[in-house]
Amino acid sequence: MQALTSRAKVVGRKPMTFLEKLYIPVIAKAMGITFGHIFKKKPTVSYPEQRRTFSPVFRGVQVLNRDEEGRERCTACGLCAVACPAEAITMEAAERLPGEEDLYKEEKYAARYEINMLRCIFCGLCEEACPKDAVYLSETLVPSNFNRESFVYGKKELLIPHPLKEPEAYARARGERGS
């Protein structure tokens, strides 16, 4: 049969020599590799005390943005939901009442906004589709948990802290990414 590649090796079937039958030289060589790693640089970091720097294009958990006055930007236009290939996003819209102008930027807002993190594939299409810069993917990982129910993120989990009332939490949540 013709070989598929030029790198194919023919396996030798000749009997082992006495030295090979002892196995000791091979074991010593293998242990040499093992102990050699003690003196090498550790590739792991002890998360969460130590954190690696993310690449600038890293896509983490979504954040629902507020504007500089702390009003919610989202108008529940549904473009993120229709762009989502995993169909992870759902929402329900409501009309802003008089007196709620400091809460919501526009006349219509998302009363409910949910992302099912079990479905989300972090492709970033929601961020791309958003006409209001209301949703973007941050540099934070989705925290792990034991039950599935906690992975359905509502507005409580997604909304960024208020920039005027909680400026520190806002800056932390915003990271380097948010606009």
Added chain:
Amino acid sequence: MAEEKKLFKVTIDNITVEVEPGTTILNAARRIGGDVAPPAMCYYTTLKGSGGKCRTCLVEVAAGSTADPRPMPKLVASCRTNVMDGMVVKNVTSEKALDARKGIVEFLLINHPLDCPICDQAGECSLQDLSYEHGTEGTRYTFNRRVFEKHDIGPYIQLHMTRCILCYRCVYVADQLTNRREHGILDRGDHSEIATYIHKALENDFIGNVIDVCPVGALTDKTFRFKNRVWFLKPLDAHRDCPRCSGKVTLWNRGEEVFRVTARKDQWGEVKDFICNECRFEKKKTADWVIEGPTRIDRHSVISGNHYVDTVAPKETLPEVMGGRKPKLLMDINQVSEVNRKDIDLSGIQGPAHSVDFEKENS
């Protein structure tokens, strides 16, 4: 004297079609169909006197007729110009017409707000389609857009005057379909607006049809306001025995919930059978209707997304393999999710939902 009617031969974009005398260029082009038909924002087949206002249907006439083959000096509005025998019309093959259309879209968008994310018409808006196909990407207009004092025209219809392009379709509907017209266009020029002169609700059995004829989001259904986006709803053809109207409608469902009822639109976005207010606003239950089947939506519309026609669902093999037992669900999303809750009936609320509607069911 049964003399056979002479048919006019007219060539539109190098395609020849024979039409009866008295047909407009637009209707002759629609006989051919496809890209040849010019877009129309104000012309409406069933409304007498409509057309000639928006100028989006401008075409170039390369030869007037066989008798007088000189070209027409200017572009003509195809919805108002009748065909002549031997007329040669250029629509998509004419650079002049396409360029003019681009300018007209820019003019229509000068005062039109870019609030498509909020607007309920988004996804089925003629102006959206038109600007996507024929418009430019940006605007050159730097001044403030015109604003209007808000008019409340009743519990059923929401008027957004800023979005209006003054096509007069709703005025013709009120004139020709209902027995009394209470709204019209007030003032002139830049100040002209759709309004009732003295603030009052539009009350008429057929006035709901102004929602369907409006090419933009200026007149929208208040009972559907902000409830859902049209592309998340499933359109179904349905009918009921209505003593007033034909009762042939399109239901916009989400599951069993009827979010909106509209009249059926044909391929040109025009309604043939107008429906009454009772069908449109009062019958928001699936039980009220006899459902005929899913509405055919053009593949290029965003509404057609995830609506599959003529598909066969694959056979469910799990119960067979598991000896009749149903698979154990690790999580039922309906119990976890706050959206689409059973105890809140969004379609049942008259008018848009507010924060109080969502807080109420939390307690």
